[in-house]
Amino acid sequence: MTVSVVLFTSDLRVHDHPPMRAALEGGGEVVPLFVRDRAVDRAGFAAPNRLAFLADCLVDLDRALRRLGGRLVVRSGDLVEEVSRAVRQAEAEEVHMAAGYTAFARAREARLRQALEARGCRLHVHEGVCTAVPPGDVTPQGSDHFAVFTPYFRRWQAEPLRTPLPAPQGLRVPAALRSEELPGRSGLSGVSPGLARGGEQEGRERLRSWLSHHAHAYEQRHDDLAGDATSRLSAHLHFGTLSAGEVVFRAGRSGGAGAAAFVRQVCWRDFHQQVLAARPEAAGQDYRSRDDRWRRGREAEADLSAWREGRTGYPVVDAAMRQLAHEGWMHNRGRLVAASFLTKTLYVDWREGARHFLSLLVDGDVANNQLNWQWVAGTGTDTRPNRVLNPVLQGRRYDPDGAYVRRWVPELAGVGGLDGAAVHEPWRRSGLDRAACDYPDPLIALPDGLARFRHARGLVPQG
Structure with missing residues (x-):
């Protein structure tokens, strides 16, 4: 019987999850794994608000997996070492994960592939899990990415969207595999007092409500500061409690000028992902230098x-x-x-x-x-x-x-x-x-x- 590991990163959901669907196609046991990567902390990405929201997401993901007969396995440490340890303990033959597009994510993926291949374990990296259209799928003639949004948006709109996948019917997790206690908000300092709750259930309900009651007015009201008429789905897209592809798919089906204007804003997210995938140095360097001599002192x-x-x-x-x-x-x-x-x-x-x-x-x-x-x-x-x-x-x-x-x-x-x-x-x-x-x-x-x-x-x- 085959055993597969599904490594969750920025895709903390059970709906529309291609890595999980691929792992379940083998018919064997599945290890849903999340690693609290210490390298993320050292790189300065682990801000208190995101850690609090992440804790909500992991609790909600574990709850969803338990309804399917499984559970979430949580580990802390170096991601490559912890995935390798889980593979060894579960005698897993393959690992499935979503593609990442930052320099950090790509370097981590390369290290993981090398470590797993040394153990005879296959790494399957799935595109289009964290974006509606994967970076590199649409490019202009003579370049590896679009540098201007409008022509990118025209091509992006023409790309066919896959139909969102339903949540799986069930899964089996190796019983002996240990997990750390799920993290919580308690004990975190520096969390904003008005921080929203995280998790797939929260995200899906917010998307349903917004599409039903507010999307129609988005084109007219999205810049209204006091009206607060935006979707507030950005955190759910960042953590992947909602699939960008499903958001675009459902908004498109709802129709109307408001939904179309909203889809255009979601496209900006994919646009920036494809720029950074092609020019990772733009995370800290000018994409186009203006020879600025910024004020100091x-x-x-x-x-x-x-x-x-x-x-x-x-x-x-x-x-x-x-x-x-x-x-x-x-x-x-x-x-x-x-x-x-x-x-x-x-x-x-x-x-x-x-x-x-x-x-x-x-x-x-x-x-x-x-x-x-x-x-x-x-x-x-x-x-x-x-x-x-x-x-x-x-x-x-x-x-x-x-x-x-x-x-x-x-x-x-x-x-x-x-x-x-x-x-x-x-x-x-x-x-x-x-x-x-x-x-x-x-x-x-x-x-x-x-x-x-x-x-x-x-x-x-x-x-």
């Missing part, structure tokens, strides 16, 4: 600290940063505005902002975080690299009643009276005592920040 550090704390003096920026601290998540429009303010108004290196986001974001994904930051900073794939988002105008447009700002910056709750837009203008206080409300003056006047940025990029001669 004490004043820049003070500005960076104020930005992190949500005390820049620009209300919509500060509201977004405070939402991030409280929830471990931030509205996408808020991410764009906050990132533009740091890189182009304060002219601070995008890597500093990306590092802070990764320290808090529950959906903190190397490809999407780093390449979105580069897009905003103008060092990435944006075809308008020098665009600057004005936080006052962005606030007026996407939070016209000031409700988002007042929710996250309560010291400004009394500003403006019935004039909601006034809360976005830091120089208008409508008679409010500035000292009493404890809200800071702007770090820099917007025209001064814009002039500095344009000089730094060589767009205008130095005066």
